[in-house]
Amino acid sequence: MPSRNSFNASTPDRTNFDADVPLSPQVSFIPTPRGTTNEGSSQAARSWRRIVRRAGRLGELAENNVGLLLVASSQFFFSLMNVGVKTLSSLDLPVPAMELILVRMAITWICCVAYMFFMRVPDPILGPKGVRYFLVQRGVFGFLGIYGLYYSLQYLSLSDATVLQFLSPMFTAIAGAIFLREVFSWREAAAGIASLFGVILIARPAFLFRSGPGTHDDSIPAGVDSMMLRAVGDSTTANNESALSAQRLTAVGVALLGAVGAAGAYTTIRHIGKRAHALHNLVAYSALCVIVTIIAMIVMRTPFVVPTRWDWVLLLLFIGIAGFTGQVLLTLGLQREAAGRGAIAVYGQIVFATIFERLFFHTSPSPLSIVGTCIIISSALYVALTKKVNHETKTRPESSDDPSVEEGLLDEHHHDEEEATAGASIPLSDNPSSKSPAH
Known part of the structure; x- marks a missing residue:
């Protein structure tokens, strides 16, 4: 039989061993990724995330300032309209202002x-029953704004009338705080005052800049107001030279009345909010202006110039369409923004006017005009960037059973929060005890 040998486990008698034989490396057909590739991918991902975050912040900023952006856009079209007016007034037979x-x-x-x-909007002519009085009020205030401007231009220089006209945003902020009980912070007030200072630097009124270059009215941009600042400027120069102090004082009072009228129109639009379609405001305003203008032309025996050239017709259509677009954007903006903040964007018109004056008429702005433009832009950006997300007015919402309450030109589901604010107001004159603005 085979013998079995037992296995004896013993402890090694040494502590040093030879080195292990290295194994041959395995051949791999898949290339090993480099470390720089991973680093590049992570860096690209971080850059993309930063871009997304910044885009999100910009989108949130735009969403919080929809009304302000709409009002600023309206001033762009108003300035374009004024470019057409200046071009039309330079023809051989200029068209009268009326x-x-x-x-x-x-x-x-x-x-x-x-x-x-x-679009089958209810009550296209008269508007919803609950706000018809305020629609008429909006038309009256709007006409007062135009009348005050054109009357003052008969006795005041273009620059003086411009500065008085741009008092309307401050009046609007005060009216919104008093009658609509909207919040108007000291930051917005400071921005409004700074913007008015910028307007003064651009307009350079004679009572502040009595001598020196740049005080002539030709330095004023073509689009500083409603349509006829330039068209009537040349015809009123002689009157400005010989106007009596009493007439000038009266013109200043009427110009202030026009600024109050413009502020009343802005405040009334804000008070109506989305209880009426945005175009209901324009129907009331344009209808009243057409009626009063026809009566004024008959009484004053103003001749009606019939266009004889195609460029006349095209310019007239351009003025009408640009003015219509600007009014629509202005109404939509004031429906969605507090009256005080929205009115600050009106100062943007003089900025666009300065730019268009350079582009279309090759007029270089003076250093003071550039400084004033920078002040206005900075003030508008400051107001937009300092708005609180949950900025609401101290008013109670109103509701209406009329189906046209929520009619508008923009999608309503994007503005649920604004709807609670746009209709919020205290009736200006629904009862004898309520406060109402001057008619």
């Missing part, structure tokens, strides 16, 4: 009524 107002408001009325009939 005729331009009539044409512009007639085009606005036709476009508004046609759109509302086509």
Whole structure:
């Protein structure tokens, strides 16, 4: 039989061993990724995340300032309209100011009524029953704004009338705080005052800049107001030279009345909010202006210039369409923004006017105009960037059973929060004890 040998486990008698034989490396057909590739991918991902975050912040900023952006956009179209007015006034036979107002408001009325009939908006002519009085009020205030401007231009220089006109945003902020009980912070007040200072630097009124270069009215941009600042400027120079102090004082008072009228129009639009379609405001405003303008042309025996050239017709249509677009954007913006903040964006018109003056008429702005423009832009950006996300007015919301309450030109589901604020107001004159603005 085979013998079995037992296995004896023993402890090694040494502590040093030879080195292990290295194994042969395995051949791999898949390349090993480099470390720089991983680093590049992570860096690209971080850059993309930063871009997404910044885009999100910009989107949130735009969403919080929709009304302000709409009002600023309206000033762009108003300035374009004024470029057309200046071009039209340079023709051999210039069109009278009253005729331009009539044409512009007639085009606005036709476009508004046609759109509302086509879209089957209820009550396209008179508006919803609950706000008809305020629609008429909006038309009256709007006409006072135009009348105050044109009357003052008969006795005041272009620059003086410009500065008085741009008092309306401050009046709007005060009216919104008093009658609509909207919040108007000291930051917004400071921005409004700074913007007015910028307007003064651009307009350089004679009572502040009595001598020196740049005080002539030709330095004023073509689009500083409603349509006729330039068109009537040349015809009023002689009157400005010989106007009596009493007439100038009266003109200043009427100009202030016009600024109050413009502020009343802005405040009334804000008070109506979305209880009426945005175009209902324009129908009331344009209809009243057309009626009063026709009566004024008959009483004053103002001749009606019939266009004899195609460029006349095209410019008249351009003025009407640009003015209509600007009014729509202005109304939509004031429906969605507090009156004080929204009115600050009106100062943007003089910025666009300065730019268009350079582009279309090759007029270089003075250093003071550049400084004033920078002040206005900085103030507008400051107001936009310092708005609180949950900025609400101290008013109670109103509701209406009329189906046209929520009609508007923008999608309503994007503005649920604004709807609670846009209709929020205390009736200006629904009862004898309520406060109401001056008529």
